[in-house]
Amino acid sequence: MPLKLKTDALLGFVLIHLIAALAFVPWFFSWTGVVLLVAGIYVFGVLGISVGYHRLLTHRAFVSPRWLERVFAVIGTCCMQFSPAFWVAVHRRHHHFADEEKDPHSPIKSFLWAHFGWLLVRPPDMKPAVMTDRYARDILRDPFYAWLERHKNWIKVAIACWVAYFAAGFLSALAMGEDVATAFQFGASLFIWGGVLRTVVVWHTTWSVNSVTHMWGYRNYSTPDDSRNNWIVGLLTGGEGWHNNHHADPSSARFGHRWWEFDPGWLTIRAMQRLGLASKVSLPSASLKAR
Numbered sequence: 001m002p003l004k005l006k007t008d009a010l011l012g013f014v015l016i017h018l019i020a021a022l023a024f025v026p027w028f029f030s031w032t033g034v035v036l037l038v039a040g041i042y043v044f045g046v047l048g049i050s051v052g053y054h055r056l057l058t059h060r061a062f063v064s065p066r067w068l069e070r071v072f073a074v075i076g077t078c079c080m081q082f083s084p085a086f087w088v089a090v091h092r093r094h095h096h097f098a099d100e101e102k103d104p105h106s107p108i109k110s111f112l113w114a115h116f117g118w119l120l121v122r123p124p125d126m127k128p129a130v131m132t133d134r135y136a137r138d139i140l141r142d143p144f145y146a147w148l149e150r151h152k153n154w155i156k157v158a159i160a161c162w163v164a165y166f167a168a169g170f171l172s173a174l175a176m177g178e179d180v181a182t183a184f185q186f187g188a189s190l191f192i193w194g195g196v197l198r199t200v201v202v203w204h205t206t207w208s209v210n211s212v213t214h215m216w217g218y219r220n221y222s223t224p225d226d227s228r229n230n231w232i233v234g235l236l237t238g239g240e241g242w243h244n245n246h247h248a249d250p251s252s253a254r255f256g257h258r259w260w261e262f263d264p265g266w267l268t269i270r271a272m273q274r275l276g277l278a279s280k281v282s283l284p285s286a287s288l289k290a291r
């Protein structure tokens with residue numbers, strides 16, 4: 001049976017890309033917006049997705065106080081890449097069946113399928129209820145994550161995050177004595193650059209881990225999948241690009257295994273460890289054998 005296109009997802013992706021493209025309109029520009037975009041790639045892409053959703057929630061590569069784990073989960077939720085439970089479930093299934101037929105997003109079908117095509121269809125065995133029951137029961141035991149899952153509350157949180165950018169810009173400009181029109185323009189610039197464009201940039205860097213790093217790069221380890229280490233994706237994602245290393249030892253909090261494999265996500269976790277905010281930190285297994 002051919003898969004039905006999720007028109008709501010397609011329209012949503014197109015619309016959000018078009019809103020992000022407003023960054024090319026000079027009226028929406030502000031340097032504060034640019035700074036928030038760059039800072040947001042670290043805060044949302046690295047802290048939210050790589051450290052929070054991926055290393056902490058999916059692989060339990062370290063342990064953090066419950067309040068901090070939830071903060072990471074909220075930052076991840078603001079990336080509009082699914083709820084914590086469903087994201088975790090999809091990614092655990094990816095590791096379970098990496099580059100096999102049941103991998104949710106393997107480029108064995110095509111690059112575009114792995115990058116975002118898989119997001120536009122929803123086979124019955126990929127429904128959130130089925131997936132989270134199979135792969136993310138531990139996540140849903142936390143009532144906060146269960147709440148995010150219910151009634152798609154996670155999307156409301158992500159939209160509220162965008163609105164917060166506008167409100168912060170609008171109100172801070174008013175507080176500094178600007179008129180309403182100037183304050184509106186400043187709020188809109190933060191909404192576009194810090195909120196929507198940042199979301200789109202982090203989408204594509206995260207999606208590149210599914211597409212690019214299963215196609216191009218070098219391999220330190222002979223894993224049964226096609227995972228690769230790709231330094232461009234590594235730099236854009238805070239260490240996620242060392243994806244062959246990660247498939248060789250998914251439970252390790254450290255993705256860069258060689259000294260020059262720069263891994264900001266790992267540096268963040270190590271700093272948290274020193275501050276007493278991360279414990280039981282898993283390192284690459286001593287039994288890993290390089291090719």
Ligand SMILES: [Zn+2]
Pocket residue numbers: 094098209210214227243247
């Ligand atoms: Zn992979």
Ligand SMILES: [Zn+2]
Pocket residue numbers: 054058059091095246250
């Ligand atoms: Zn993983």
